[in-house]
Amino acid sequence: MENNSITLDLYEMQSAAHLGILRCLESKKNKESWGYNYKGSLNDQMAKSISGAMGEVAASKFLGIKFEYHCNVGGVPDLIFKDLKLQVRTQLPKNNNSLIIRPKAKPNEFYILVIDEAPNFKILGFVNSTYVLGQDRFKTDFGLDRPPCYSIPPDKLTPINLLKDSSWN
Numbered sequence: 001m002e003n004n005s006i007t008l009d010l011y012e013m014q015s016a017a018h019l020g021i022l023r024c025l026e027s028k029k030n031k032e033s034w035g036y037n038y039k040g041s042l043n044d045q046m047a048k049s050i051s052g053a054m055g056e057v058a059a060s061k062f063l064g065i066k067f068e069y070h071c072n073v074g075g076v077p078d079l080i081f082k083d084l085k086l087q088v089r090t091q092l093p094k095n096n097n098s099l100i101i102r103p104k105a106k107p108n109e110f111y112i113l114v115i116d117e118a119p120n121f122k123i124l125g126f127v128n129s130t131y132v133l134g135q136d137r138f139k140t141d142f143g144l145d146r147p148p149c150y151s152i153p154p155d156k157l158t159p160i161n162l163l164k165d166s167s168w169n
Contacts (some may be wrong), residue, residue: 087129
């Protein structure tokens with residue numbers, strides 16, 4: 001089994017938590033919705049946003065790149081790694097974790113699935129959005145009143161070490 005785990009220190013978790021809360025408050029201040037018919041409470045949004053920011057920090061630490069701590073800048077990638085645009089998707093552990101990609105995603109971005117077991121994070125793998133977008137495979141709405149998305153199971157993802165150890169430019 002490859003080592004795809006990373007542990008955040010207290011400062012990294014606090015900084016990411018602050019960023020997650022700031023993202024939510026900025027969205028509220030600017031009257032921006034979370035989109036895709038999301039109906040969670042502000043408390044739930046903050047918890048998910050904190051987890052997401054910690055997942056981004058964990059992925060950057062795992063890949064050995066600087067985390068930029070950006071807030072609500074739209075379609076900018078979460079991370080840049082060797083000129084590749086990376087989007088990080090973080091989830092708490094559950095029986096059916098999967099990498100979620102929305103239909104409005106940009107082609108040729110690399111989506112990474114991170115599982116939040118703070119302070120430990122598991123980077124499960126990645127997929128290039130180009131190989132998913134426009135395909136019927138993996139498309140679902142999970143039976144919810146939300147637009148369809150793509151849900152890629154962890155066993156269908158490319159192992160993260162293939163990205164980390166690559167010589168891509």
